Amino acid sequence: MNDLKIYNSISNKKEIFIPVDKNNIRVYACGPTVYNYAHIGNARMAVVFDTVVKLLRYAFPNVTYVSNITDIDDKIIQRSLEEKKTCKQISETYLEIYNSEMKKLNVDLPDYQPKATDYVESMINKIKHLENEGFAYCKDRHILFSVSSFPKYGMLSKRSKEKQIAGSRVAIESYKKNPEDFVLWKPSKKNEPGWNSPWGFGRPGWHTECFAMASDILKTPFDIHGGGLDLKFPHHDNEIAQSCCFQNTKDDFSSYARYWMHNGFVTIEEKKMSKSLGNIVLLKDYLNVYNGEVIRLALLSAHYRSPLVWTESLITQSKKILDKFYDVLSRLEGIEVQNDNLTLPSELQRCLFDDLNISKAFAYLNKIVRNKESFETDKNKKNLKRILMTVSNILGIFKQSPKNWFKNKIKIDNMDIKNIEELIQKRNLARKNKDYNLADDLRKKLINLGVEIQDSPDGVKWKWVN
Ligand SMILES: [Zn+2]
Known part of the structure; x- marks a missing residue:
């Protein structure tokens, strides 16, 4: 070790x-x-x-x-x-x-x-x-x-x-x-x-x-x-x-x-986040909109000793990373791995053992999931899944089933689309009434449903985020 x-x-x-x-x-x-x-x-x-x-x-x-x-x-x-x-x-x-x-x-x-x-x-x-x-x-x-x-x-x-x-x-x-x-x-x-x-x-x-x-x-x-x-x-x-x-x-x-x-x-905006300064950002407001794992990864995205600049794009980026790895995990479904005695490859372990260098660990993970060979045989798939399970235990992410993770995205039936259209209508109305806080909340709600909206001269367009 x-x-x-x-x-x-x-x-x-x-x-x-x-x-x-x-x-x-x-x-x-x-x-x-x-x-x-x-x-x-x-x-x-x-x-x-x-x-x-x-x-x-x-x-x-x-x-x-x-x-x-x-x-x-x-x-x-x-x-x-x-x-x-x-x-x-x-x-x-x-x-x-x-x-x-x-x-x-x-x-x-x-x-x-x-x-x-x-x-x-x-x-x-x-x-x-x-x-x-x-x-x-x-x-x-x-x-x-x-x-x-x-x-x-x-x-x-x-x-x-x-x-x-x-x-x-x-x-x-x-x-x-x-x-x-x-x-x-x-x-x-x-x-x-x-x-x-x-x-x-x-x-x-x-x-x-x-x-x-x-x-x-x-x-x-x-x-x-x-x-x-x-x-x-x-x-x-x-x-x-x-x-x-x-x-x-x-x-x-x-x-x-x-x-x-x-x-x-x-x-936040270059100002130190502390209660005495009054610019409180409450966790509960983020948990209303985003999955806790997204927030967790966003909080781990900068090295723990460095300042963390908290922005919405940081959160969106964390969500994208998790989507990508849940997609990998969905390709590994059915591959059985025991959740005990898990060990990391030496190179990956070295990153995490180096004062918790998580970004270096992710560079390694990205490399192995991009490699086609990782998915070629059952042995390789098992190995990849074992690595991801070990990372899951250490970083506290990938704790859900891929099906559960993507559930908001794959339920594209009439009911859901109706629901999304209603939220967009409500947001349009809020914008018309200049209630930008409400409009922003509704936009966040849509993001959480996996929906991206774009304001254009022809009205609002939306799409599922891949
Ligand atoms: Zn103390």
Whole structure:
């Protein structure tokens, strides 16, 4: 087997992956704060780390994957006040929606999906320890991590001290001895959720949550810690600081996680996609129109570390690629392949083991499906199907039967054509009324039915997309 290489954000280098324990690979990735529908950025993180885990499961016999849920947070409290619901109601509602949307993207549930509120006791104990050892201090009912107690702070992001201060999420508050100190525990108001602690009624800070849950569930050191690039600083630097001080391993950053992996931003019209900028693109809007596999492949189309420019043509292109491979699979129907002990040809494996180089893997796949010989004998067909099934297991695509995939296209009976004509009429009317949002929605609906429309001087023309 080729060496598995992954880019380690802490060394800024591609490294050969050497497991802490090859019989149990342990992975943690920071999950969402559940107070709203998932946006495309959330989906990219979930799809990227689901794919990393699937690749690890291909390479190793046992993988444990933890991805947390932040169910206590200022944004959840804000939402609960707006909607006049409890925080628990808000977080449970959106967690359920999140998981059902991820399922549509063929993202498997992590082995553990811990909720922050289930780990508050452990967080209190860890904070108490940090305070007793002089790494944290209490001021105005807040507990803060003292960054000056950990001289190598910022090792992951390698930011200068000035940038660390400027990048802190919270404005410099009176309770901070130093501006870069971060909150481990803060007081809750009477109407806010909280827990009794040695420092009064309050709630944990976000950075403590991941450090506590990752350490408790996976034990340290574990193999891979992942998350979006925006979490590198301060969130992940803060996790390292707490863990190294807690374990008294201040000089050994690898005592927490050995490899750090970060997925790039999703950008829309050159702007960073993040909730704070307000240009939210909700996953649910895309899942209304496109099959989840199309969205999954679109999310994997750029290398996971690169920015992903989210455009409609990117999605259309992903659909075309899937159509092509489902067409190949339909030609291989009746060829039986056992779905266990599948291995990839060395060349293809090398692409995926090279820090998940999916576009290179697709170049290889394109080459073999273009080769007539691949379809010439039953042995060759079996071999091709075996390769595609293995890719399916690793990339989470080709999960449907070709018949199901193409069902919208092959049902060309009168009823369907009538339905399409009606949608086109509705769209014409919407355009006449200058309701362009509705017109656009209807066009997307038609695309989803496999219909391409063209506006011409003689009216609207449509055709099935091949
Ligand atoms: Zn986290």
